[in-house]
Amino acid sequence: MRIGVDYYPEQWDRSMWQADSDLMAKTGVKLVRLGEFSWSRLEPRDGQFDFQWLDEAISTFSRHAIGIVLCIPTNCPPLWMYETYPDIIQAGPDGERIQTGIRGHRCINAPMFLYYAKRITEEMARRYANNPAIAAWQIDNEIEAYPCTCEACRGQFRDWLIDKHDTLENINAAFGNSVWSGEYSDISQIKPPTAYPKNWQNPALCLEFGRFASDSAAKFVNDMSQIIKRENPRAKVTANICFSANQPDFYRLFECLDFASFDNYPPIIIPEEGRKTSSNAFELDMIRGFKQKNFWIMEQLSGATGSWTYMSPTPRPGQIKGYAMQAMAHGADTVMFFRWRTANKGAEMFWHGLIDHSNVPSRRFTEFADLCRTAQKLSVIETTELVSEVAVLYSPDSHLAFGIQPQTEGFDYISQLKSFHAAFARCGVNVDVIHPTADLTKYKAVIAPAMYIYEKDAAENIYRYVIKGGTVVMTARSGVKDQFNNCILEPLPTVYREIIGAEVKEYDPIGSHEQTIKDFAGNKFKCRQWCDILELTTARAYAEYADSFYSGSPAVSMNRYCSGVAYYIGTVCDQEFYESFAGNIMKQTGIPRLKDLPRGVEVTTRTNGLDDYVFFFNNSDKEADIVLPKAMYSIIDGGDREKFTLKPYDMEIVRK
Structure with a gap:
């Protein structure tokens, strides 16, 4: 089981890279994710590429045998591209271009954006696809089914509808356009949903536009993946995702990718109501279901979150390690923490990483280091999977x-x-x-x-x-x-x-x-x-x-x-x-059940077909006593256990 971190060398002075890589190696970090927002550094001017700094960063980590997850940085085009080609900016439901200044504002259907996205992907693939240090590739960042209404999206939406329905008459029939005198007499009249609330608008139009946007996201990911695969068919390619209001059909999006990956931010505060546990278990099982096989975590909770909203409370003792182990219990083979260092500049400076602005390893870092040591004991479960009834x-x-x-x-x-x-x-x-x-x-x-x-x-x-x-x-x-x-x-x-x-x-x-x-x-x-x-x-x-x-x-x-x-x-x-x-x-x-589990304790089983490994995770802020039906061997501590006490957010793994 591999533990990794997200690192942004372009945001830190080169003098810090070596010290950070030395500490990572000492701590037990096996992977580092690089490059996801670095397009302006990789291509500071149109057609002028600078990979020297990335070469140096990859070399710095790989000399410690730390593998690289290399990201295609298409989420954030350089400002020169927005200025030269303003038509690559997404248009909102009102048809107006949205304001740039933060990330993710490119239209993934805009022809000039696609030209440059494919070019930077080709340049990176040619340079790094066969580099033995590269463990995997990530495409873009948290891609969505963007509801863009720009000219390119309008035209492609019309083409998508005609391809699906054949004729304008069939579209009118499918949409029920006789209601409110909404029948199309010319294809040019077909437009995406407007800024009105969706429940005021034609439900068929809204659903079809959502499907079109989802297909656009899947096509973009597939196109970028194929560029990498042309250079190295054995390259492992994924896209990190989160759940959002503009959520694409992730089953389709991951069809062409090698494995699913997820940005995992479990709830820090346990709700008081009825002492019921709040858990990310459903989301983790959902991620596993997109490919029906084990997955990766590309971003894991490292500290208090705070960027788009007020800062959250800091993770409680046990949550840094416990929530990573929970992800493993549900099928994660790799867990990468966002981020190694807390940013000291930009909008995400209060979305905390493992090392705070103090530049002194803290309680959370100590817990992370303990996780790395524990992960080294879990090689026995690396070939296991979850089998469900x-x-x-x-x-x-x-x-x-x-x-x-x-x-x-x-x-x-x-x-x-x-x-x-x-x-x-x-x-x-x-x-x-x-x-x-x-x-x-x-x-x-x-x-x-x-x-x-x-x-x-x-x-x-x-x-x-x-x-x-x-x-x-x-x-x-x-x-x-x-x-x-x-x-x-x-x-x-x-x-x-x-x-x-x-x-x-x-x-x-x-x-x-x-x-x-x-x-x-x-x-x-x-x-x-x-x-x-x-x-x-x-x-x-x-x-x-x-x-x-x-x-x-x-x-x-x-x-x-x-x-x-x-x-x-x-x-x-x-x-x-x-x-x-x-x-x-x-x-x-006839499904077997465990009775009398303490409230908040989650139990999953991973198997290799010969041995079953049972994960007991205490997802609560109260200690929990577990009594096993028979003595079982502890994978974490060694020795047989008949009963044990789990501290809050603690995990035990036993061989059945």
Whole structure:
């Protein structure tokens, strides 16, 4: 397991590079990430390249056998490029060019930007692609599905629509443009969504533009990757990502890349409400699902964050090491910390790194050094992976569509996925977060919340899975829209009615109002946001509403379909319901569960097919006592353990 750091040699005097590399080597750093924002130093003038300083930086670290993650710096074009070609600047929803001055303002579809982006990538690939010091390449930085409305994007959006729909008449039909007299009579009339709120605008147009922007991001990443691969087909290429409002379809974006990577900033403060743990476990499992294999962390929490907002609290003792180990527990093979040094200039000077402005290694650095020592003991798990019996399906199209037309107060798509994920994880179960069209045959239970947008391949995949004996769980707001974000004229859940064995005869968007459901065992749970009032055909009631005018009506159903079982949850409940429900699903499907885990303790298992390694992570600010069913060997400390106490944010790994 490798620990690395992000370093910006262009921001520091050369006299500091050697001392920093010496300390990195002494501490146990194995990788350093360079170059992601350095385009103005690499090409200070049009066509005038300066790689000498980068050569020197790479040499400085590689002489310590520290590998290099080399970044293509296309996120931040030099100012001379913006001045010479102002049409490479993104245009906002109002059609006006956005202000430059910070990062990420280039349009990835602008012809002149693409010319220069490809050129700098070619220059770097020719120079470094076969350099043995280069461990991997990173393309751009935290790329998004940019909602740019410049002339280039408008033209390419029109071409994209014609390629997909063939004719203007088909576009009008798909968009429902007879509404509000919005029919196009000429292709020039097609424009991206405007600055009006999205829920005021044509939902089909908004969804298709989001898909176009996502495809643009994937194409840009693929184009840059291919340039590197031409120079060295064995080069390992990725793109670091974060979750944002303009989130692309990451399944498509990573198709052409060798592995997924993520910028990981877990929450520092544990919420007091109910002593429930706030965790990044879902996000980590989601990243693993984009390629369905292990991943890297390109930026890991190093200190108090502060740039776009007020400074956050500083990480608590144990979090620097613990959150890195949590990432490993969920499939990260490499964790790189942002950043080695806290910047002393620029907007990010209070987004803290491992070494503060004092220039004196602190408590956090000491903890980081301890992590590096621990990582050296973990070579035994380098060839392991997570194997899961539960999958949660994430639909990029449905996620995008919910953002266009919010359903009711408090209704959030991702929160529903997280509720199910947390419920199964609470029982020590590995959970995959995967695309709805992925292979489902290896899972004993598949959770498919709010499949809002109809995707033919996804629906057929779910049906096949249940027909062959699988157990699926679906929820309210499934089958609502067709592929173009228009409502389907059938009783809900439309295409899923047969498998569910029930129809929605009416729904009640209750928002923040609280109601109660009662399950078959008499247990009562609170629900909010949405209530589907079900009429059963072949299904049986699992839970019923206990109040409102539909008291006694089914709220949750269970239907046997061919060789499998389909559940439907017509409302959004408190976490206690999902934990109870997950326990019943595990009992019915034979998924092993750990009982009586202390609140906040997360358990995952990595395996190489012969040996299983169980990770116990205490993601809480209270000590936790763990009693094992039998003595197991500790990978971290050595020796057999039957029980142990985890300090806050502490990790133990045992061989099963």
